[in-house]
Amino acid sequence: MALRHAVLAALLHEELSGYQLAKKFDTGVANFWHALPQQLYAELTRLETEGLVTGREVVQDTRPNKRLFTVTGAGLAELERFTAATAKPSFIRDDLLVKVQAVDQVNAEAVLAQLRERAAFAEAKAELFGSLLRTMRGDRDEEEFLRHGDRIGPYLTCLRGLAFEEGNRDWCLRGAAVLEERRAARARG
Amino acid sequence: MALRHAVLAALLHEELSGYQLAKKFDTGVANFWHALPQQLYAELTRLETEGLVTGREVVQDTRPNKRLFTVTGAGLAELERFTAATAKPSFIRDDLLVKVQAVDQVNAEAVLAQLRERAAFAEAKAELFGSLLRTMRGDRDEEEFLRHGDRIGPYLTCLRGLAFEEGNRDWCLRGAAVLEERRAARARG
DNA sequence: TGCCCCATGTAAAAAGTTACATGATTCG
DNA sequence: CGAATCATGTAACTTTTTACATGGGGCA
Structure with missing residues (x-):
């Protein structure tokens, strides 16, 4: 259940679409986690239904419309809870x-x-x-x-x-x- | 599907029981991979039915009996195939x-x-x-x-x-x- | 007497990967 | 004209994690 927190952390400073988020997570520019686009779209949907992020539709004429997401107060509180809990050690898997x-x-x-x-x-x-x-x-x-x-x-x-x-x-x-x-x-x- | 190869690689030099293997994978002494005991027992069973490892029962009087596993020729061939295939880059997830x-x-x-x-x-x-x-x-x-x-x-x-x-x-x-x-x-x- | 070690699993839930689907636009 | 980019997903499958189960022996 850490993907949701990774997404929240990534959206903390910037408002991003699923697509933009996916690019960051894919190239590893978001080098603190890695996830595939499908996971991110699904997670964003879940986070929105739970009220941890809000999406706003941006209509574009030349490109397909997109939804930009922001962390809500509840989302920040959830991150706070996650941060306070003890983390497990990480292992290499390669x-x-x-x-x-x-x-x-x-x-x-x-x-x-x-x-x-x-x-x-x-x-x-x-x-x-x-x-x-x-x-x-x-x-x-x-x-x-x-x-x-x-x-x-x-x-x-x-x-x-x-x-x-x-x-x-x-x-x-x-x-x-x-x-x-x-x-x-x-x-x- | 890399756990199976990690297990094969771990059994290459020593004959081990599921329990011993689990300890190595758990403490990260087998620092090239990490897995839980349940995974290992399941994987060993699968590997044995596929003929990639063989187990031999060791009867113990004071301790419960155990099964020690060795890599077979087919197992080594499978590792060989795996090694020749291109590996994906690894990502941190922490x-x-x-x-x-x-x-x-x-x-x-x-x-x-x-x-x-x-x-x-x-x-x-x-x-x-x-x-x-x-x-x-x-x-x-x-x-x-x-x-x-x-x-x-x-x-x-x-x-x-x-x-x-x-x-x-x-x-x-x-x-x-x-x-x-x-x-x-x-x-x- | 209670807790840790040996020894092996089953079952269910969560997380991650692979494959597939759609459709417009821009760039070489 | 074909490939890459933008943009968002669904469905099936594999892998990993969590929870539970069992039972004897050694040690403080």
């Missing part, structure tokens, strides 16, 4: 880790290729997060911004996203280097 | 991140407390992973072990787990420091 775990018994070439691919993906995401952070803090430096800025929440979660992707990248590159080195050693005899 | 995202609008004290708690948890896990790594590499240094050791798969995934938890800890401590500083600033002015 196909690639499973493959690496098995790398001694299976085709290492395939794993090597996927490590390289993932490293590139992680690097791209890290760069995206980096530029988002620069945009958020403007001309202030980070220390200054975190001391006195408003809206530090999204900044902090983006920092975690950045570190996570940098960690991914570094680990993938390290793993790839190890596998390459071992392949080379086998080739030498 | 309650605490949602709470931090909302921290500007909700009670920051609760978030601060949870950041501290999580930092401690992450630190404990990082230490556990650190000692697991030391055990795995024995008296060799890491470079040496990764070059010439066998079973580097579990070592590499454990390295990722370690970096992840260190990242968690550092980020939590940073976030907590920021929130404290802002509280102090508010109190002053």
